[in-house]
Amino acid sequence: MAQPQSIQLSPARTFRRWLAPVGRRLFGTLVRVETTEPVVALTFDDGPHPLYTPQLLDLLAQHQARATFFLLGRHAAGQRDLVARMAAAGHAIGNHTFSHIRMPQTPRWQRWRELWQARRVLAPFGSALFRPPYGGQSYGSRVDALLFGYEVVGWSGHIEDWVAQPPDRLAERLLAQMQPGSIVLLHDRLANPRDPAAADRGPLLAALAHVFAQVSARYRFVTVPGLIRAGTPVRVPWFRPAL
Template identity: 45%
Template sequence: MRLKPSRRQLLGLLPDRLVLVRGPRTPGALYLTFDDGPHPEHTPRLLDLLARHGARASFFLVGQRVERHPALVERIVAEGHALGNHSYSHPMFHQLGLRQQLDEVERTDRLLSNFDHAGSYRFRPPRGSMSPALLLAFARRGRGIAYWSYDSLDYQSRSPGELAGLLARRPPADGDIVLMHDDSGCAAQILERMLPLWRAGGRHLLALPKVRA
């Protein structure tokens, strides 16, 4: 459920301003992140759930879906959550040239800035696929990439109850960035079980720190 050790160790050698694998290790801190939204059915359910438990999260949004569902993005921002960039069309990044990859990122940056005016966003590559060329281009621009340190596995063909059981038996550590997805009901069903347990145990559900200008 955690990022593979070899990959985590390699990414962990890079500075957090370039590649963020874990958040600040404040006691009790846990960073929920949701990829692939916004979705007209699943995003409202997640937002309602987070609001009931006083939790904040980071939403890594796909540009095409931002265009289709702007009211959901407005709600994400209004309720205190953070926006992240998950490309414009969620393509197979390794099949694109560098210029095409950058176009996917830059187009989504422009869309997101219409909602919170931040201008700079953490980028999470689709499927975690990050080429050395794109990493170098980001380093030159001082651009941040967000990975994760704990995978909820909510994209697998397992029941939400089974996945919640795994989270309970192997809980995230302080500072873990938890990977979840906003394109099915699985994440919400897992969190309906886990958020009360986490809050009762003193966990703080936080959005990722803001990108420094």
């Protein structure tokens, strides 16, 4: 009986096969985690907000939930006590630039300044996590984040909470995003609201309270670093203009 022949890869193909996971780790954007554990990462952008963020922190504490906050330096600068409260409660704090710039359309020197200024404001509470405003990222801005030592975090789902919606609709959409390993994009503040009515975060807080009551027995809400520890990170090419 003939023995199956082994397939010999060329040196070039072997190198590409070795390089692919390295490239995904260095230049890929984290969008979810492969896991069988019932864990979800809720992430909140653009804060902190002097009114809504404390209410959100109270709600998270009530349900023993942890979250990740991608903060703007300009908003955090005057609310250091609130940033410290987040960190003390076990939440993760990531960089979202200083003033919510569109990374792909911004000159490199300004991108560096935005990342550095926000990092200084968030120290010593900031983590090595970064989310580009509007989800916009170019090859150049991805390299900049890499040079600053950041893990770039995208998302696997969102509920368009930048548009005014009733709490029941927001809750319905959020429940639909609940999958083990999901990273969900939310906002505790809107940096530049396109819909002025959506600046009110009250409906989102009501929706979150409903969702926690529905699924807290089935899901644990963890930080992005906690989610990574629960399984295998999925990183993908994420190069697109700012929305």
